[in-house]
Amino acid sequence: MVRIIGILLGVLLVTHTIGAQLKLPPAIAEEKPFPELFLPSLDDGRPVSIASFRGQKLVLHVFASW
Amino acid sequence: MPVWHDETLELQKQGKLRMVGIIQEQHPERARLFMQWKRMDWPVMVDSLDLLEVTYVPITLLIDEHGIVRRIASPRADPTALLSDFLDREFEALAKERTGTVAPPNLATLDAPSEPATAADWREHAEALYLWGRTERIDYAIGSYAASLRLEPEDGWTHFRAGVAYRRRADLPAARAGDFARAVDEWGTALEIDPNNYIWRRRIQQYGPRLDKPYPFYDWVAEARRDIEARGEEPEELAVEPRGAELARPARSFAASEAAERDREKDDRIHRDDGRLVEIETVVVPRSVEPGATVRVHLELRPKPESKAHWNNEVSGLVFRIEPPEGWKVDRDRIELDNPAAELGAVSEEVRRLEFEVMSPATATGAVELPAYALYYVCEGIDGACLYRRQDIEVRVSVPTR
Numbered sequence: 001m002v003r004i005i006g007i008l009l010g011v012l013l014v015t016h017t018i019g020a021q022l023k024l025p026p027a028i029a030e031e032k033p034f035p036e037l038f039l040p041s042l043d044d045g046r047p048v049s050i051a052s053f054r055g056q057k058l059v060l061h062v063f064a065s066w
Numbered sequence: 067m068p069v070w071h072d073e074t075l076e077l078q079k080q081g082k083l084r085m086v087g088i089i090q091e092q093h094p095e096r097a098r099l100f101m102q103w104k105r106m107d108w109p110v111m112v113d114s115l116d117l118l119e120v121t122y123v124p125i126t127l128l129i130d131e132h133g134i135v136r137r138i139a140s141p142r143a144d145p146t147a148l149l150s151d152f153l154d155r156e157f158e159a160l161a162k163e164r165t166g167t168v169a170p171p172n173l174a175t176l177d178a179p180s181e182p183a184t185a186a187d188w189r190e191h192a193e194a195l196y197l198w199g200r201t202e203r204i205d206y207a208i209g210s211y212a213a214s215l216r217l218e219p220e221d222g223w224t225h226f227r228a229g230v231a232y233r234r235r236a237d238l239p240a241a242r243a244g245d246f247a248r249a250v251d252e253w254g255t256a257l258e259i260d261p262n263n264y265i266w267r268r269r270i271q272q273y274g275p276r277l278d279k280p281y282p283f284y285d286w287v288a289e290a291r292r293d294i295e296a297r298g299e300e301p302e303e304l305a306v307e308p309r310g311a312e313l314a315r316p317a318r319s320f321a322a323s324e325a326a327e328r329d330r331e332k333d334d335r336i337h338r339d340d341g342r343l344v345e346i347e348t349v350v351v352p353r354s355v356e357p358g359a360t361v362r363v364h365l366e367l368r369p370k371p372e373s374k375a376h377w378n379n380e381v382s383g384l385v386f387r388i389e390p391p392e393g394w395k396v397d398r399d400r401i402e403l404d405n406p407a408a409e410l411g412a413v414s415e416e417v418r419r420l421e422f423e424v425m426s427p428a429t430a431t432g433a434v435e436l437p438a439y440a441l442y443y444v445c446e447g448i449d450g451a452c453l454y455r456r457q458d459i460e461v462r463v464s465v466p467t468r
Contacts, residue, residue, distance in 0.1 A: 024138065025119040033133050033160065035118065038170045039088065039111035040197060042098055047170045047198070048111050055131050056084045057153060059074065059145075061067050062118065062125040064091045065100035066272070066283040 034060070067124065068104045073145045078108075082153055088113050090123050090265055092233055092272065096284060099302040103290035114234075115193060115227045122264040130157040170198050178210070188214035189224050196231055204235045222259035226266050229253040233269075237306045246273075246364065247349045254353040273310075274351045275360040275423045276317035284308035285315070310421035311351070311362050320360055320395065320425045333387070336441065339455040343375040343444045344368065346459055354464040358428040363461055367418045367440060376413045378443035378452040379405040386420055388438035388461065393427030396436075413445060424463055436461040 027035045038047040050060065070085070077083040087110035089097045094112040101110065126139040128148065136157065139148055171194045179187035192210035195203040211228035218224065229252030236245035250273070256266045271278050287308055294301040349364040365386065369375035384403040390396050401420050410416065424436065438459045445452035 023121065024125070025121075028118065028120070028125075028127070028135065028138075030135055030138055031160070032135055034127070034129055034135050036133070037117055038197075039113050039117070042087075042089065042094055042101075042110040042112050045200070048109060050086065050129065051133055053084055053086060053129075054133055057082065057131055058084050058086050058127075058129040059070060059149075060127045060129055061070065061085070061087045062090065062113075062120055062127070063067055063087060063123050064089055064268075065097045065286075066091070066268070 067126075068106065070126065070145045071104065071106045071108075074149065077149070077153070083149070084108070087111070088118065090114070090116055090120065092230060092269060093237075093304070093306050093308075095302065095305050096287070096308070099287065099290055099294075099304060102299070102302050103286075103294055114230050115196060116223075116265055117193065119223065120265065121260075121262065128152045132157060132159040134160055170194070173199055173203070183213075185214045185218035185221060185224070188217065189221075189227070192227070192231070196227075196234075201234075201238050201240070204231060204238065204240065207231050208235065220259060222256040222263070222266070225252045225256035225259065226263075226269070229256065229269065243345065243347055246347070246366070247353075250349055250351050250353050257352075270352050272312055273349075273362065273364065275311075275362040276314045277320060277360045277423075278352075279314065279316040282315055283312045285313060287313075309419065310364065320397065320423065333439065333441065333456060336454060336456040339444065339457045341457065343370060343373050343446060343455065344440075344442065344457060345370050346440065346457060348459065348461055350461070350463055354466050355424070355426045355430070357426055357430045357465060360423050360425045361463060362421055362423050363463075365420050365440075365459070367442070369415045369444065371415070374447045376415045376445050377405070377418070378412070378445050379410060379414060380412050381405075381443045381452075381454075384418055384420075385441040386422075386438065387441075388422070388436055390424065390436050391434060393429070394434065394436065395425040397423040397425075418442075424461070426463065426465055430465045431467065433462055433464040436463065 034050045036049055036051045038049045040046070041048045050058070074083055074085065078085060085108040087108060089110055090113055091097055092114055094114060097110060101107070127135050128137040128139065130136050134157065136152060137148065173194070176194060179191055188210045192207045192214060195207035195210060199207065208228065208231045211224060211231060214224050215221065215228065229249040232245045232252060233249035235241055236249060250270065253266055253270050257263065257270065260266070272283055291301045345368045347366045351362050351364065355361040367384070369377060383405045386401040388396055388399050390399070401422060403418055403420055406414060406416065438461050440457050440459060442455060443452055444455050
């Protein structure tokens with residue numbers, strides 16, 4: 001029984017730790033506007049903002065190719 | 067991401083949905099090759115400085131037609147299930163929460179912050195120069211990050227971004243000696259301030275030892291090029307080829323190679339280059355090693371333009387040897403670099419690079435100098451002598467004191 005409780009506590013701890021690590025910055029949250037930030041386009045370096053796509057539904061991936 | 071792309075192709079074609087990306091990479095053009103390989107032709111923005119302040123990737127967000135984030139998707143989410151509700155709903159704008167769009171600055175009129183300037187003023191100035199000044203303003207961007215850090219030395223984000231700027235300059239023709247080491251140092255400081263930032267940690271792992279890599283970085287590049295060429299297309303060019311640490315497979319244990327035969331006495335008689343002909347830069351990643359852990363050492367050898375020095379490619383290639391002190395291990399104690407491809411000709415002046423890994427003993431403390439040397443054929447002046455030279459190198463590895 002003690003062992004099972006230990007395992008459960010361990011799972012909770014790991015889950016909590018992963019949750020704590022995967023924290024989004026305060027500026028990115030559900031029901032909030034995405035930060036209106038200009039960044040260079042990968043194609044040609046022109047300034048682009050998520051606001052440039054207003055009027056369309058978007059799936060935004062923040063990623064890296066590694 | 068490729069899964070999302072494939073499963074939403076029809077929706078994209080019908081104009082019901084737009085895929086957009088923001089990448090968090092030091093070398094953005096590699097993502098361009100990745101996009102070409104996976105036939106993902108949607109717009110992507112570059113955030114090498116991580117202005118979004120995300121601490122991990124990938125992150126997938128569903129954003130409505132008003133620019134409001136409606137769902138933050140789990141990496142394992144089923145795209146079809148998640149999208150059915152999102153696409154069917156009509157969302158209302160949150161007018162009072164909308165912020166104004168800040169346009170990129172006009173660099174022609176962008177002056178340094180007027181005094182008394184804050185750390186944030188200098189950081190914003192640096193970011194504007196880095197993002198929009200292209201490579202011509204990189205020196206000023208680095209200067210402004212340094213000014214910001216003088217006022218707020220404990221700001222992890224500024225340390226990270228300064229590191230990104232140093233590393234960028236290290237890859238440019240305008241590189242200065244020490245740029246790569248400064249980048250590693252800034253990233254190390256950032257990670258000491260916040261050890262939980264995965265993006266910062268990944269930037270060090272990218273150039274670091276195999277034991278620290280949870281998975282390889284750019285091992286997909288060769289396959290991508292083969293596939294793209296097989297389709298009859300020209301693969302996107304890379305400004306900086308992935309090499310060494312960026313291609314190294316993760317290792318579970320550190321296996322030192324068999325000690326190579328040493329011609330110490332013979333090598334000792336070879337004429338020295340005291341650094342007048344070839345400049346050697348050593349960068350240790352990460353900047354210090356825990357007892358029993360591993361670092362990756364990068365060596366860059368540059369013929370010095372002031373001596374009009376150049377490599378002689380008609381003879382054998384460069385040899386590097388290292389003799390670790392008692393208790394220390396290296397993954398290779400002898401490295402041979404072949405001369406470059408024939409198109410560079412009989413002589414050339416390019417930077418030559420090599421990498422190896424060093425494991426410290428479990429009892430290590432302080433700093434240790436690992437004696438090493440490089441042997442190379444270098445020519446001096448236009449018609450000067452081409453001699454076989456040896457340069458002694460001290461690879462300094464520090465163990466943090468507790």
